[in-house]
Amino acid sequence: MARQVIFALLLFAPISSVLCGEVTVTHAPSSLRFGSAGVVRTTDLDDVLAASLGYTPIQSSPWRGLTITSPFASPSAAVVVEVRGGGASVRLEGATYGLKEDATIDEVFHRLKTIYGVRAQRHTLFKHINVDAQGSEDNTHYSLPDTRALNISKEPDSSFLRDMAALVSTAHSVADLSSKAHGGQDVFFLQVDSLEQLVSVYGTDSPQVSEAVDILRSQLVRVTDLMRQIYNDDVLVVAAIGEQTHTHTRKTRSILQYTKQQADLNLNTEYSADYPAIFNIILWLSIILALSVLATSVAMATMDPGRDSIIYRMTTMRMKKDN
Structure with a gap:
């Protein structure tokens, strides 16, 4: 009996190490509806974002959580906040799905920009911002959260708290970078790495990480509210919480694989840009x-x-x- 239990644990251990992240849609415009669905892979995340922005995905995705209620009313922007959690669960309010991390969020951004950026019918701004308080010179919107377990004078606590303040400051700067005033469409990726450092030092069950998760949750709510204010609710806001560390080896999907796989897959006909x-x-x-x-x-x-x-x-x- 003990051998069977050990064998089962060894069998399912690789699966649990992959199906570990979470992605939450904190806000979606009325033209999009996110319903119940299973785990979404990061290699399919670019197709989901592209479909949300009004593009026809290059290949069909098995994920069925997205329903486009109004194909002629694409959102003005999509904002993705990537948090490298290192195993911490944030559990935000909104439509939450499991995230199978078979690629990095950086690769999702580059595929989205490379493949769908050339098909854009209007000016589209693609911007990837690494939220780093130490490398930022704009302190106008900094407001360090109140803490109990975290120590502002100690690392990595100080880096995390300053990154949380910089996250809101970066969200404020989106209004200056946005191309909405010129009839364009925006795609912003914001990356936060400091939570992973806290988890590696204190552990997922520590009071420091629990407080950090609460602070991160409140800051993400503020970011969502700011994005809704900037784009008049016509924006898709997604928070992707990764559990795997960025030093792990991940399965990637290169751009060249699209052309190699199209001959073997039963894909739909590709239409020209004049089709709409x-x-x-x-x-x-x-x-x-x-x-x-x-x-x-x-x-x-x-x-x-x-x-x-x-x-x-x-x-x-x-x-x-x-x-």
Whole structure:
């Protein structure tokens, strides 16, 4: 019996080490709906973000948590906050899914920029920002959170607390970088690394990490509120909490694999960039012609034969002549 238990633990240990992160949609516009679904892979995260922004994904994803309720109302921006948690669970409010970390969030950003950036129909800003208080010169929005277990004069506590203040300051700077005023679309990735350092020093069950998680949760709520204010609620805000450390080896998916796999996969037809315009022209022209035919049919059916139509009038005279 003991051998069976040990074998089961060894069998499922690699699975639990991969299915460990979490991704939470803290805010989504009315054109998007995130429902119940299973674990999402980071290699599919770029396709999910691209579909949310109005693009057709290059390949079909098995993840079915996203429903686009209005395809003609794409959000003005997508903001992804990456937190390297090192094993700490944040549990934010919103639609939360398991995150299978088979690639890094950095690779998600580069694939999104490289593959979908060239297909953009309007100006699109791609910006990856590493939130680092030590390398930032803007202290106008810094406000260090109150602490009980964390010590501001001690590392890595000090780095984490300053990064939390810098996270809000970076969110403020998005308003200056945004291309929304010029009719563009924004994609921001914000990266926070200092929580992982706390976990490696104190452990996931320590009071320091518990307090850090509470502070991170409150700061992410502030970031979400700021993004909603900047984009008038027309923004997708996602928080990705990774559990694996960035030094681990991860399975990656290169850009060249797309072209190599397309010959073997049953993929949908790739349409040109003019397809949305052609589709709308044909759709609305068909609707207008159908309504015109319907209106003509109704008008002819309700026509007064004695006054409106020369055809009925001649037919009536002929009938009188025959009699």
